[in-house]
Amino acid sequence: MANARIGYINKADLAVLSVSSQNMLAPIARLQDPHIGVQWQGTINAEWFVADLGSVQPIDAVRLMGLKATTARIRYSTLDPAAGDVFDTGVLTIDQAYRTLTELRLVMARYVRVDLAGDGICECGRLFIGELHEFSVNFAWGWTRKWVDPSDRKKTEGGQTRINRRDKYRVFAVNFEFLSDADANGFTDDIDRINGLTDDVLFVAVPDSARIEQDTIWGLMTDLSPASQQFLDRWTKSLSIEQRL
Structure with a gap:
């Protein structure tokens, strides 16, 4: 079992967010609201948004929370946010029991683009982008x-x-x-x-x-x-x- 990791600085909160649909039911800035229940809502069953960190930075993890979608795709880029020139996850299945998606990957990127698709209007309540710190010795049994x-x-x-x-x-x-x-x-x-x-x-x-x-x-x-x-x-x-x- 790999040692536990923890992240405490959310780079998404300082990022500039852009979104595919300009006629949203709820604004994209809600991804930066601390309450997951305060959700961004698109207008169709396929949407995307981009977080621009302002410069190329290390990223260990991306986490989407409060999701209403069935699949997601994450692209990391240094120049073109749509290109995925650093890494492209391809289509990922969202765990409907938890309505979250956790992507652990060490990359250097400026842009993180997320594509969502589902059976109805896409929603997301919180976005985390950041670095994780790994404990040198793992926690004890009995957690x-x-x-x-x-x-x-x-x-x-x-x-x-x-x-x-x-x-x-x-x-x-x-x-x-x-x-x-x-x-x-x-x-x-x-x-x-x-x-x-x-x-x-x-x-x-x-x-x-x-x-x-x-x-x-x-x-x-x-x-x-x-x-x-x-x-x-x-x-x-x-x-x-x-x-x-």
């Missing part, structure tokens, strides 16, 4: 992922159960028992300092998973646990991440 259902259930006087349905979300919890000096004093400290409890992170628990969408989460830290030094070059730290909706 957890769970679904949380915040729906209200109340019993009536007649004994019936009335349910006020709310969207379910996931929570990942991992514990790193052999965090290196570089990890403890580098990117994990930066995440606490820069993102804290207010800005999202992308955590890829199992980068080589056959169920990559199930083993990846985008969300907020639920607390900022201390990095505890056990020996000269060994630290421990736990991470708990709650999915953003």
Whole structure:
């Protein structure tokens, strides 16, 4: 199993976005809104958009969230956003259980073009483009992922159960028992300092998973646990991440 990776700077939020359809039902700027439920909507069943990063930059991951589409195609370019001169993924199938698409690939590119197609109007709620940091030693056995259902259930006087349905979300919890000096004093400290409890992170628990969408989460830290030094070059730290909706 490949070591976990984490990204905390979203280059898509500073990118210039352009889109195929100028008569959208909701603006493309919604891809930069922190709430996945605030979605961009096209007008037809085949749309594309381009994120211009302004210069050629390293990219480790692209993630699309809150998708309403059946397939996607991602093209990375340095000159022509439509050319895919760096890499072209071809047509990818979107996991309908999670409505996300995670593309892990190290490239140098300025433009990221995404083509979506489906049975109805295409939608997308959030775009992540960024670099990932790999933990030098993976998290310990016993990590957890769970679904949380915040729906209200109340019993009536007649004994019936009335349910006020709310969207379910996931929570990942991992514990790193052999965090290196570089990890403890580098990117994990930066995440606490820069993102804290207010800005999202992308955590890829199992980068080589056959169920990559199930083993990846985008969300907020639920607390900022201390990095505890056990020996000269060994630290421990736990991470708990709650999915953003």
